[in-house]
Amino acid sequence: MTTIDYVVVGQGVCGSFVAWNLEKANQSFIMIDKPDPLSSSRVAAGIINPVTGRRIVQTWMIDTLLDHAGKAYAQLGEALDVEAMTQKNSVSFFPSPQMLQAFIGRLEEDAAYLSFPADQEKYRNQFRYDFGYGEISPCYAVNLAELLPALRARIKNNNRLIEETFDHSLLQLTDEGITYKDIRAKKIIFCDGAGAMHNPWFRNLPFACNKGEALIIKSDHLPTDKVFKKSLSLAPLAGNLFWAGSSYEWDFQDDKPSAIFRQKTEKHLREWIKSPFEITDHLASLRPATVERKPFVGIHPHHPQIAILNGMGAKGCSLAPYFADQLVDHLVKNAPIMEEADVSRFRRILGKDARTM
Ligand SMILES: Cc1cc2nc3c(=O)[nH]c(=O)nc-3n(C[C@H](O)[C@H](O)[C@H](O)COP(=O)(O)OP(=O)(O)OC[C@H]3O[C@@H](n4cnc5c(N)ncnc54)[C@H](O)[C@@H]3O)c2cc1C
CATH class of the missing domain: 3.50.50.60 (FAD/NAD(P)-binding domain)
Incomplete structure (x- = not known):
């Protein structure tokens, strides 16, 4: 024994x-x-985002959790010699005029973590967007x-x-x-x-487990210092790889990648991203939600x-x-x-x- x-x-x-x-x-x-x-x-993409949902509200206990996560990942990263967590703010392109209005309304109520950058043309070379963008900061990417x-x-x-x-x-x-x-x-x-x-x-x-899927794409043309979002998130991984996702399905048959997610996501990405990219992987898993x-x-x-x-x-x-x-x-x-x-x-x-x- x-x-x-x-x-x-x-x-x-x-x-x-x-x-x-x-x-x-x-x-x-x-x-x-x-x-x-x-x-x-x-x-998982490994993103820590302090706000959530269509109403862009702060997530539960976020100030305490951010403070704690910063220290915990720094300490673990040091012990393992890994850069564990880096700040990658989120650039959130509004998919509709309603979402732009919701963001502005939220900014007026409570500006913590939110800003509306003056230069709304900044990402025109990389992305197609019609209704501007807001920025969420700080956001972090954990190097899982x-x-x-x-x-x-x-x-x-x-x-x-x-x-x-x-x-x-x-x-x-x-x-x-x-x-x-x-x-x-x-x-x-x-x-x-x-x-x-x-x-x-x-x-x-x-x-209340739910299924999430993501594509991994390879691109030499996309910025790696931010997480970009337009309905889907595009998060930089190592090298020239990016994580693109995700779905939230509560009614699922299995935990496997599905053809429908791949089709929809590829179409969305090709409409959104201006430069060429290659899809290298397709992942799916269950979130242990409650x-x-x-x-x-x-x-x-x-x-x-x-x-x-x-x-x-x-x-x-x-x-x-x-x-x-x-x-x-x-x-x-x-x-x-x-x-x-x-x-x-x-x-x-x-x-x-x-x-x-
Ligand atoms: C597509 C997707 C994107 C996500 N993106 C994010 C994100 O950006 N940011 C974020 O914070 N969270 C994200 N999440 C959620 C996050 O992944 C989960 O909250 C978190 O990973 C749960 O961790 P866990 O350790 O509880 O479970 P898991 O990561 O599932 O780990 C459980 C472990 O237990 C093992 N195991 C299970 N049963 C047994 C057994 N009987 N015997 C031996 N081993 C067993 C499994 O093999 C696994 O290694 C995402 C999830 C998905 C699916």
């Missing part, structure tokens, strides 16, 4: 920050993750493409990684903690993203051996570092978890789940 403090299931952005925080808190752990190049964190593999390599080099699918039927709860195969631990922490829909301990939580749009953080209300960090929806890059801190502080120092995020608010639903297992 290997005896450790924690088993962590899943190495997306949630599991990564949990593992990193456990390492910093000198807690021993084993990470179990099935390699999946199409998990949510590996398909380098961060996640770098952290995985660190966990692997420390002999803490098991690359396989976690088999729920082999998990035993004991008075002291859990056992799984030949591992004994104080607690198990599930960071399994949309995989939680198959997790017997948490599948009854009110998840009905209340609040994450699931903390200890299972009926099984103190089991914990969760999940439900990040479309905002994993800003929410995960903050709530991974709360979760690990809770586990190690018994610090409180924000009530709105604490999974114990689902005591009744999770009680039902436990009884039917």
Whole structure:
């Protein structure tokens, strides 16, 4: 038997920050993750945008989350020697006169994060647009493409990684903690993203997973210092690659790339971008979103051996570092978890789940 403090299931952005925080808190752990190049964190653009939706309202807790994310990515990036997060403000082309009016109205109500640049002709050489653009700043791009593999390599080099699918039927709860195969631990922490829909301990939580797709395009002509948006976002990746997406589908048959998304998105991009580009990839994944749009953080209300960090929806890059801190502080120092995020608010639903297992 290997005896450790924690088993962590899943190495997306949630599991990564949990593992990193456990390492910093000198807690021993084993990470179990099935390699999946199409998990949510590996398909995401990595954008942190402080405003959202057609009404351009500020996202939940954004001032606190931005401040926290800046520090958390800087620290993790330094440890892994990766440039983890860079500022890339968002240039948002208005797709209609109504959206232009909505932006101006919002700017008059609350100008935080929004501006209406005087030079509305600036991007005429690169893009076709009819109704001007606004700028959202600061926005950030998280370099998930380098961060996640770098952290995985660190966990692997420390002999803490098991690359396989976690088999729920082999998990035993004991008075002291859990056992799984030949591992004994104080607690198990599930960071399994949309995989939680198959997790017997948490599948009854009110998840509202939705599917998102993106194209990866190659262009030598597009600016790389900003994220551009016109219905779709165009976010610079490494070199001359750009991420173009995304869709939000609540009624989906599978989590695979679809021909209809590709057709629609290619048509939109060719109408919008003036220079030639090549499509190099097409990705799809499920966002682990929740009905209340609040994450699931903390200890299972009926099984103190089991914990969760999940439900990040479309905002994993800003929410995960903050709530991974709360979760690990809770586990190690018994610090409180924000009530709105604490999974114990689902005591009744999770009680039902436990009884039917
Ligand atoms: C198209 C798209 C674009 C997005 N863009 C952004 C964006 O720009 N900014 C942003 O903040 N968020 C974005 N998101 C949302 C973001 O991706 C998620 O919020 C975040 O990645 C969720 O992270 P997670 O760690 O909870 O889950 P995941 O990233 O899904 O990680 C879960 C991990 O657990 C593993 N796993 C699951 N079940 C098991 C099992 N039984 N055994 C072993 N391993 C298991 C999986 O293989 C995976 O590695 C986007 C999502 C999509 C789909």
